[in-house]
Amino acid sequence: METKAFRIYKIGGPSVLKWETVDVPPPGEREVLIRHKIIGLNLADIYRRRGIYKMPMPNGLGNEAVGVIEQIGKGVRGFKVGDRVGYIGGSPFDAYSQRRIARADNLILLPDSVSDRVAAASLLKGITAQYLLTDAYRVKKSDTILVHAAAGGVGSIMCQWAGHIGAKVIGIVSSEDKAKFARRNGCHHTIVTRKPSFSKHIKEITNNKGVNVVYDSVGKLTWDESIASLCLRGTMISFGSASGEPPSVNIAATGALGSPFMARCALVNYTTSRRELLDRARSLFTVIESNVVKISIKQRYPLAEAPQAQKDMESRKTTGSTILIP
16 A cells, blocks of 8 residues: 655755655554544654654654554454544654554544544643643642743643643743733733743742743753742753753752752653553543643644644744644
């Protein structure tokens, strides 16, 4: 069987993505053939294309999609032909395709109450938000938190979810339009800036106390100001590198900064078993079904236009979630 898919042979700009006709083999043991219906676009796709996240070449791209099972290999249990499924990982990267082979143990069976588009726009981002708010740092009702890129896919989910918990949410965005979007999605305060200078505003908002936790997906440019925004013994959570990797930390010097706790969090370390993956997915589906979290799909592109979609995301033209349609 043949299908259309993107292939990447070297790191670089969006032009290195090549739309090709490729062969799809029959599913092997514990594998299934999926026909994709919707693909989620994520910053991690861009990081891999640019070489920030390493992967072997040549390769496909993308690790979040929703589709229908068309064939089942030997040893597959719990799934059948026709099932609606999604996934947020697995190897190789091949979400940017019309059809693919995937391992059954990476799949999430989708409830009828969650549409294909909502699932593809929220699985990776929503499960990321879930572990950040409940495990990386457990947000409490009395907390004040700072969320970078608050109008983005992960940020908009985090702001709604944290607000439901009862926390006060401060969001950093790059434009007034994004500030309005962030406030509609649970931000109590927004800071509009394209410059890495915001800790003074944070201290003003918090009566000079600082925030309990910073969720920083930007990295290099915002690291120092994020640390300066923390309260005494606050928590610094790094989970992205949009501006480059954060600087190395002299741990001895952090005592003078209020003894912050620091962690670099990665989704792979919070979905270490199938049970953990499914538990987090169920938690996400619960807040979607109850309208605690509403998924904003603000951009839609044909799959073949994925390079343009990535270009728009890199240039900060997007808000909320972005999906690709085969």
